[in-house]
Amino acid sequence: MVELRFRDDAAVDEPGTTLDGFLDQSNATAVRIEAGEDVRRLLPFLDRLRLVEIAFPTYRDGRGYSAARILREAGYTGELRAAGDVLVDQLWFMRRTGFDSFAPEKALDPAAVERALNRYASVYQRAADGRPPVWKLRHG
Amino acid sequence: MYRYDQYDQAIVDARVDEFRDQVARRLSGEFTEDQFKPLRLKNGLYLQLHAYMLRVAIPYGTLDGRQMRMLAHIARKYDRDYGHFTTRQNIQYNWIKLEEAGDILADLASVEMHAIQTSGNCIRNISSDQFAGAAADEVGDPRPWAELLRQWSTFHPEFSYLPRKFKIAVVGSDTDRAAIQLHDIGLQLVEQGGELGFKVFVGGGMGRTPIIGACIKDFLPARHFLSYQEAILRVYNRYGRRDNIYKARIKILVTELGAEEFARQVEAEWREILPLGIDAPVAEIERIEGFFAPPPFETGLADDVDLSDPDFAVWVKQNVHAHKVPGYAIATISLKPVGGIPGDASSAQIERIADLAERYSFDEIRVTHAQNLVLPHVRKADLYALWQGLRDADLANANLDLASDIIACPGLDYCSLANARSIPVAQALAERLAPIERDPGELKIKISGCINACGHHHAGHIGILGVDRKGEENYQLLLGGSGAEDASLAKIIGPGFTQDGVVEAVDKVLGRYRELRTDGERFLDTYRRVGVDPFKAAVYG
Ligand code: HEM
Ligand code: SF4
Numbered sequence: 001m002v003e004l005r006f007r008d009d010a011a012v013d014e015p016g017t018t019l020d021g022f023l024d025q026s027n028a029t030a031v032r033i034e035a036g037e038d039v040r041r042l043l044p045f046l047d048r049l050r051l052v053e054i055a056f057p058t059y060r061d062g063r064g065y066s067a068a069r070i071l072r073e074a075g076y077t078g079e080l081r082a083a084g085d086v087l088v089d090q091l092w093f094m095r096r097t098g099f100d101s102f103a104p105e106k107a108l109d110p111a112a113v114e115r116a117l118n119r120y121a122s123v124y125q126r127a128a129d130g131r132p133p134v135w136k137l138r139h140g
Numbered sequence: 141m142y143r144y145d146q147y148d149q150a151i152v153d154a155r156v157d158e159f160r161d162q163v164a165r166r167l168s169g170e171f172t173e174d175q176f177k178p179l180r181l182k183n184g185l186y187l188q189l190h191a192y193m194l195r196v197a198i199p200y201g202t203l204d205g206r207q208m209r210m211l212a213h214i215a216r217k218y219d220r221d222y223g224h225f226t227t228r229q230n231i232q233y234n235w236i237k238l239e240e241a242g243d244i245l246a247d248l249a250s251v252e253m254h255a256i257q258t259s260g261n262c263i264r265n266i267s268s269d270q271f272a273g274a275a276a277d278e279v280g281d282p283r284p285w286a287e288l289l290r291q292w293s294t295f296h297p298e299f300s301y302l303p304r305k306f307k308i309a310v311v312g313s314d315t316d317r318a319a320i321q322l323h324d325i326g327l328q329l330v331e332q333g334g335e336l337g338f339k340v341f342v343g344g345g346m347g348r349t350p351i352i353g354a355c356i357k358d359f360l361p362a363r364h365f366l367s368y369q370e371a372i373l374r375v376y377n378r379y380g381r382r383d384n385i386y387k388a389r390i391k392i393l394v395t396e397l398g399a400e401e402f403a404r405q406v407e408a409e410w411r412e413i414l415p416l417g418i419d420a421p422v423a424e425i426e427r428i429e430g431f432f433a434p435p436p437f438e439t440g441l442a443d444d445v446d447l448s449d450p451d452f453a454v455w456v457k458q459n460v461h462a463h464k465v466p467g468y469a470i471a472t473i474s475l476k477p478v479g480g481i482p483g484d485a486s487s488a489q490i491e492r493i494a495d496l497a498e499r500y501s502f503d504e505i506r507v508t509h510a511q512n513l514v515l516p517h518v519r520k521a522d523l524y525a526l527w528q529g530l531r532d533a534d535l536a537n538a539n540l541d542l543a544s545d546i547i548a549c550p551g552l553d554y555c556s557l558a559n560a561r562s563i564p565v566a567q568a569l570a571e572r573l574a575p576i577e578r579d580p581g582e583l584k585i586k587i588s589g590c591i592n593a594c595g596h597h598h599a600g601h602i603g604i605l606g607v608d609r610k611g612e613e614n615y616q617l618l619l620g621g622s623g624a625e626d627a628s629l630a631k632i633i634g635p636g637f638t639q640d641g642v643v644e645a646v647d648k649v650l651g652r653y654r655e656l657r658t659d660g661e662r663f664l665d666t667y668r669r670v671g672v673d674p675f676k677a678a679v680y681g
Contacts, residue, residue: 059178060261062301066377069298073416089179096297115161120154122147124291125366126418127298134147134291135424 004102004113006095007079012051032083039067046076053103056084065097072098072128088112092119098128141204141504142287142431144252151294152249155256159183160242167239184258185241189556192236195258196248200268200286200310201229201507203253208494208505210251212487218244223490225475225483227547227596228307229267229507230258234554256294261302263293263373267309269317270472270506273432274516276464280329280336282312284428285365288420292366299373303380304388306373307345319509319623321353322346322599324390325372329362336362342372342402343394346593350629351391354399356406362425364410367418371410375402434465435502435517441467445520452527455538460523469520471501473513473530474537474545478574481563482548483511492533500526509596509623510547510584512540543573543583543650547596551589551606552613558589560606560613561639568643573650580650582662586621599623601664602649603630604642615642619649619675620667628668633676645679652678 002011016032017025023041030051033039042049052071054064068080079101082094086104091113094102102108126133144152159179166176177187184195196211203211211231215223218240219233226232236244248254257264266286273281289308293299299306309318312329320326326341338360344353360368372390379397381387394402443466447453461470473493476482485493493513497505500522501515508514518526530536539545546569549555551562566587577583586600590607597603603618614636621630637645650663652675657666667675 060301061382062261062299062303063378063382065298065301066374070412073412090301093295093297093300119158120295121150123297124151124294125296126416133420135420137147138145138427139421139423 002081002101002103003108004091006100009079011101012079014051016051016053033064033067035061035063037067039070042071043074046071046074049076049078051079051081052076053081053083054099056082056086056090059085059087059090065093068094068097068099069128088116091116096123096127096129096131141202142199142283142428148291149249149252152252152254152256155183155254156242156245156249159245163238163242178260180241181260182257182262183241183245184255185236185238186259187556188234188554190554191234192238192241193554194233194236194241194244194255195226196231196233196253196255197258197265198229198231198253198507199290200266200272200283201270201509202268202272202283203505203507204503205494205498205505207251207253208490208497210247210253212490212494214244214247215490216487222484222486224481224550225485225507225511225513227509227511227549227594228265229270229509230265231507232550234550259305261304261306262300263289263296263302263306263308266290266293267307267318267323267509269311269313270508270514271317271461271470271516272312272506273434274463274468274470275313275315276462277315278313278329278464279331280312281429281432282310282327282329283432284425285327285329285338285362286310287428287431288365288425289369292369292420296373299377302373302377303382304385304390306376306390308369314625316623316625316627317508319596319599319627320344321627322350322596322623323353325369326353330359332359338362338365340368340372343391343399344627345389345391346596346598347389348386348591348593349389349391350593350598351395352627352629353391354394356399356403363422364414364419366420367413367416368406368410370418371406371413374409374413375405379405435504437465437468437517438519439466441519441521443467443520445523449524451531451536451538452524455527455536456523458538458542459540463517465517467520469518469523471515471518471523471526472508472540473515473535474540475512475535476539476545476570477534477537478539478544478570479567482546482566485513489533489535492529492535496526496529510545512545539574539577541582541584543577543580543585544570546570546585546587547600548587549589549595551587551595555589557592558606559591559608560589560615562587562589562595562606565604565606565615565639565642568639569646572643572647576650580653580663582664583650584622584664585646596623597621598629599627600630601662601667602646604646605632607636609636613639615639617642617645617649617679619672620664622664631672633672634680648678649675
């Protein structure tokens with residue numbers, strides 16, 4: 001269940017196919033990436049994709065953060081969804097690496113989400129969310 | 141010294157608020173311990189055998205008197221009046237109450253300190269050379285680069301859930317005082333054709349599979365410093381093993397792929413990342429470098445020191461190093477009194493050191509990976525007064541790099557992972573060897589209470605590893621390691637010993653060394669020349 005979405009366009013209803021399924025099938029627009037699968041295989045098809053769902057089997061498995069950033073760095077602008085063991089403490093990092101929708105296994109407390117996403121006014125590094133790093137603020 | 145600006149301060153303050161909130165939710169029962177654990181670990185709070193332990197970061201081991209005083213205040217107010225300096229240039233408090241953990245972080249933040257990322261599977265405190273900015277042999281001060289790394293790695297969104305913890309060390313000279321080849325990434329500042337850059341080592345580490353890092357780049361131009369780290373971390377985050385906690389460090393990935401293939405993958409990733417504007421601009425590096433400008437050294441000072449007091453003369457010979465500026469010296473304060481706990485210091489001692497640093501060392505203090513402290517910029521003319529000030533606080537131990545300057549982890553006295561005690565072994569060895577230690581000269585003894593190797597036993601000229609043998613504490617003896625620029629891994633020489641037995645065995649090893657050595661040869665060099673057999677024969681008969 002998608003619980004949080006930071007996009008204005010209509011949600012994609014189509015369930016994501018597997019990566020191999022997607023690569024075999026010329027018309028799918030949604031794909032689900034399991035932890036450890038190489039998202040670079042999607043790069044030739046970015047303009048056709050509307051949803052990439054990235055699985056977090058446990059919150060400790062951080063491969064999905066790299067997957068998300070690689071897609072955004074390559075210019076992907078469609079929906080990027082984090083699904084699985086997504087906890088409130090990871091949301092901020094997920095937003096920063098380019099995720100814009102969330103399907104957590106366990107419901108999140110909206111007040112805690114609000115706090116987590118607004119806790120830090122500035123960031124130290126450039127990532128996929130367009131926030132300027134502190135050095136940019138310091139030197140323009 | 142680096143000083144926070146409003147951005148740095150706001151980030152650390154926000155962290156304190158966040159942690160207070162998390163602690164309150166744990167105390168009210170809203171969080172179970174299972175839910176709380178990953179959150180407290182991100183703030184350096186461990187649950188140990190007897191109490192919570194808090195690990196506070198001392199970035200690249202540099203701090204000033206004001207910060208030292210705060211460390212003393214925390215020890216006095218929230219702990220049992222002492223703190224423990226660790227091999228990663230941090231300080232640990234062993235007797236912390238959860239209710240007070242938020243207040244401690246707030247106190248730390250008031251002096252620009254924190255416990256961020258001192259545990260957990262993320263980029264840990266960046267360590268460096270304790271002589272940075274003072275050493276006669278450095279190409280440049282490594283600390284601005286370490287500070288740049290501190291900022292870049294703080295709450296890095298992509299690298300906060302790595303396969304395993306990640307430790308980076310940076311040095312600026314050929315002499316390696318920070319064990320860079322035993323870190324996940326080791327960086328050495330070098331110069332090539334007038335340009336600054338870094339030699340990059342990857343995949344070193346201790347633990348149960350000790351490995352010496354491989355050089356994967358001879359010269360990384362300094363302007364691309366961060367983007368290249370980002371590439372290394374990304375390859376590791378994507379491909380490091382997550383199926384087995386014992387194989388999850390980057391050293392296993394580098395070993396399984398081979399250093400060359402690993403380097404190739406990093407280069408490929410780096411090419412992708414380079415155009416993205418990850419690297420901090422020159423203006424930012426210059427801003428940070430400004431904080432590490434040399435203090436206002438006096439010129440024309442005399443270089444001679446009055447050594448007529450024999451105890452002082454011994455201390456100078458052992459604990460004082462050459463400074464790059466004439467008339468100045470680097471003084472190391474040994475936290476290894478014979479019979480004491482390696483790395484421990486009382487609140488009063490910590491405050492005394494703060495005083496002395498303010499008076500004699502331009503308000504600068506350093507922590508070493510050998511669990512000692514350093515006053516980096518002392519006028520030679522002040523050495524005697526400094527020494528007297530140290531002596532009055534039981535801090536004038538003249539044993540730097542000698543047999544009683546032992547590195548030891550907390551072991552079974554504190555640590556929930558331990559198989560054996562480390563501290564009593566260190567104490568017994570120091571007592572036995574102190575009377576004869578001036579003769580062998582440099583000798584690095586390192587003790588760990590289990591295979592995790594927090595006490596660097598793999599890198600000891602003599603290493604001791606505590607193991608569990610059928611429910612009894614047992615100690616294995618290793619010889620021939622080094623954590624310096626001539627890095628090597630110590631090897632176990634044979635069956636283990638009881639605590640008394642291992643002290644005897646070390647004594648026999650040193651006896652054999654004295655028979656075999658040539659003039660001026662250190663134990664390590666003799667061992668490398670003659671091999672293990674003569675020592676085995678001496679120990680096992
Ligand atoms: C008392 C609580 C502590 C716990 C629970 C603990 C836990 C661990 C564990 C599990 C490892 C192995 C990691 C691995 O191989 O992946 C390790 C390594 C290490 N720890 Fe600790 N440690 C503690 C205290 C310390 C202290 C006090 C120091 C410094 C004196 C320290 C410094 C290190 C170092 C240098 C390593 C080796 C890093 C490497 O494997 O490359 N630890 N620790
Ligand atoms: S080496 Fe083992 S016993 Fe010593 S501190 Fe580390 S985990 Fe604990």
